[in-house]
Amino acid sequence: MSTTWSEFYKLAFQEVFKNLKLVNGIAVGLNTNVDAIYHMRSERIVELIHKLDIDSVSLYKKIVKWKGIIEEPDDYVAGLCGCFEKGKASEWLIQNEDTYNFLLENLPIDRTLRMGGQAGIMANALSELGLRKVIVHSNTLPNELKKLFTRNKNLVMPVFNKNREVVFTHPRKVKTIDDRLYLHLISEIHKNDGIKIGASIEWICPKNNRFIATFDPPNAELKILDSFREGIELIATSTDAIILSGFHLLNTTELGLEKVKERIMAVLKLTKQAKISNPNILLHLELSSTKNNVILLELFKLLRKDVYWDSIGCNERELAEVLSVIGESKLAKEISREPFQKKVLDGCSKVCQKLSLKRLHLHQFGCYTVLTKDDYSIPNELVKKSLCFASLITAQKANTGKIKRDLDVDSLISSTRIDSHLTKAYKELVTILKEEPDINEDEFRTLGIAKYHGFNLISVPTILVDKPKFTVGLGDTISSTTLAAEIALKKLQSNN
Numbered sequence: 145m146s147t148t149w150s151e152f153y154k155l156a157f158q159e160v161f162k163n164l165k166l167v168n169g170i171a172v173g174l175n176t177n178v179d180a181i182y183h184m185r186s187e188r189i190v191e192l193i194h195k196l197d198i199d200s201v202s203l204y205k206k207i208v209k210w211k212g213i214i215e216e217p218d219d220y221v222a223g224l225c226g227c228f229e230k231g232k233a234s235e236w237l238i239q240n241e242d243t244y245n246f247l248l249e250n251l252p253i254d255r256t257l258r259m260g261g262q263a264g265i266m267a268n269a270l271s272e273l274g275l276r277k278v279i280v281h282s283n284t285l286p287n288e289l290k291k292l293f294t295r296n297k298n299l300v301m302p303v304f305n306k307n308r309e310v311v312f313t314h315p316r317k318v319k320t321i322d323d324r325l326y327l328h329l330i331s332e333i334h335k336n337d338g339i340k341i342g343a344s345i346e347w348i349c350p351k352n353n354r355f356i357a358t359f360d361p362p363n364a365e366l367k368i369l370d371s372f373r374e375g376i377e378l379i380a381t382s383t384d385a386i387i388l389s390g391f392h393l394l395n396t397t398e399l400g401l402e403k404v405k406e407r408i409m410a411v412l413k414l415t416k417q418a419k420i421s422n423p424n425i426l427l428h429l430e431l432s433s434t435k436n437n438v439i440l441l442e443l444f445k446l447l448r449k450d451v452y453w454d455s456i457g458c459n460e461r462e463l464a465e466v467l468s469v470i471g472e473s474k475l476a477k478e479i480s481r482e483p484f485q486k487k488v489l490d491g492c493s494k495v496c497q498k499l500s501l502k503r504l505h506l507h508q509f510g511c512y513t514v515l516t517k518d519d520y521s522i523p524n525e526l527v528k529k530s531l532c533f534a535s536l537i538t539a540q541k542a543n544t545g546k547i548k549r550d551l552d553v554d555s556l557i558s559s560t561r562i563d564s565h566l567t568k569a570y571k572e573l574v575t576i577l578k579e580e581p582d583i584n585e586d587e588f589r590t591l592g593i594a595k596y597h598g599f600n601l602i603s604v605p606t607i608l609v610d611k612p613k614f615t616v617g618l619g620d621t622i623s624s625t626t627l628a629a630e631i632a633l634k635k636l637q638s639n640n
Contacts, residue, residue: 149604152529153607154563155548157533158218158491159529160631160633161549163635163636164274165275166639167299167628167635168383169277169384169386170279170627171364171385171386172281172386173281173370173372173387173390174363174367174390175260175263175390176215176259176260176283176284176289176410177234177264177284177326177327177360177477178259178286178326179330179616180251180330181252181256181258181259182329183332184252184332185337186337186339188252189228192251193341196218199428199501202218203221203225203342204345205219206218206219207222207225209221210222210226211235211435212376212434213236213436214238215240215516217246218249220238223236224331226355227333227355228347228349229595229607230243230339230350231350232351232353232461233353233354234355234435235432239397241359244359245349247329251331253393257288257292257617258545259289259292259293260330260617261328262390262617263280263281263282264266264280264282265290266387266585266623267293269537269620269621270622270625271623273537273547273625274577275289275433276298277298278300279379279383280300281301281369282301282315282323282369283304283426283615284363285315285322286471288324293315299315300315301314301371302369302375302378303371304371310375310378319609322362324519326361326362326363330354330355331355331357332354332614332615332616333354333355335349346634352611352615353621354615358393360393361398363563364395364400366391366393366394366411367539368410368411368414371616376414376417380418381421384425384426385428385627385628385631386415386427386428386460387429387623389431389433391411391439391460392431392432392433394514396436396439401442405556408442408443408446412452415453421549421559426455426631428455429454429455429457430506430620430624431456431462433460433461434465440468443471448498448499451500452500452501454503455494455500455501455505456505457619458507460508461480463506464479464491466495467494467495470498470499472494475491475494483508483573484574487508489596489597490597492504493515493596500526501517502516502517502520509607510570511567511570512535514601514603515601515602516599516602517600525602526630527626528592528593528602528604530627533625534621534625534626536553538606538618538625539609542614543609544613545614562605573603578638
């Protein structure tokens with residue numbers, strides 16, 4: 145008799161949790177910042193539209209264009225309304241300080257400051273799980289950001305001592321790094337909220353999501369700390385994985401094409417150095433959505449010429465963006481229009497093939513999926529356990545806004561009735577896989593493991609939270625905690 149999903153979830157959590165101490169360490173970089181989170185209910189959005197005197201026709205035109213950058217306050221409203229209407233999260237870069245200051249002054253005064261940036265969010269998540277060491281990169285450290293790092297002693301940054309030797313210090317104690325503060329403006333929007341503007345616009349938000357407006361010059365240059373660069377060998381030899389992100393923040397207008405290439409190559413050079421220092425280290429790229437094709441073209445042009453990453457993490461929007469610049473524009477458009485599971489899976493396998501990846505982690509609403517090559521060092525069953533563990537951790541964060549070690553697994557699982565109510569995304573995946581000649585539909589429904597186009601396919605229905613406290617950082621949490629769990633279980637297996 146096969147184990148039910150709820151039983152497997154509980155067993156997976158127990159096994160991973162007690163073995164996380166086997167992980168030597170994980171390093172994360174490059175982007176950390178302070179997020180200012182606003183809950184943008186429909187009435188607040190309408191108030192801002194009226195305040196800026198935006199008529200419904202021009203607003204609709206801007207939403208259709210949805211250009212991906214914020215040059216004036218009207219663009220922010222268009223991006224926000226586009227996310228509201230489509231039910232899709234997005235991040236746009238603010239192009240000038242005047243617009244940034246206007247938004248700071250005119251968004252609601254009630255906001256929550258939280259750790260932001262993929263590296264910052266992942267660092268805190270991994271630290272709370274109790275890993276031996278979590279190394280974080282941050283190119284700015286204002287007091288507001290320092291206070292948002294966990295107090296756990298396992299969280300450190302590479303810095304120079306008085307002899308210019310690289311040592312590791314808790315971020316709260318570091319004094320020699322740029323202390324400028326740039327808030328990333330996160331507007332949370334909520335499922336089933338409705339907007340009505342005039343006689344022509346009426347929307348119901350289909351899904352909880354967010355719109356991010358960013359003005360952050362240090363991260364827009366993808367600056368790398370000298371202590372991180374010069375300490376990369378020490379970092380690599382003291383960790384099992386390095387997770388990097390932040391390419392999406394590059395400001396191509398300010399930097400110009402050649403400097404963008406230089407910034408990208410500087411990061412890729414670090415990955416090469418890390419691999420030389422520790423051939424067993426896992427190098428993971430965590431993507432974030434950008435409508436800036438210049439960045440994507442330059443980054444993935446290089447990635448197709450050489451192997452820099454073992455693994456990539458993304459959602460379906462980010463997957464489509466990658467496909468659009470690696471010669472799969474038709475498939476990218478189809479996924480962008482409607483992310484049917486068949487197209488999404490085909491897109492995942494195309495990316496793995498063209499970028500020579502050992503692993504791709506796709507985090508969708510309701511379904512987490514990993515594709516691996518046969519030479520990936522972690523068996524399918526352990527990847528599945530890792531996904532279940534990470535799904536519980538991420539659900540806890542969505543539910544409470546925090547990650548705690550005393551997670552109430554039984555309550556989280558029972559509240560979702562995961563066995564009798566499989567998520568829509570997972571059921572769609574099961575349905576399309578029954579068309580594959582070598583996949584048994586009933587078997588996959590309960591096991592979540594199969595072969596797909598030459599790759600190992602591991603997928604789990606997720607623990608969903610109906611009313612998440614925040615949606616920001618959930619993708620980063622699922623990606624980083626899955627990797628940590630995989631490494632812990634691999635080491636457990638090696639020790640036995």
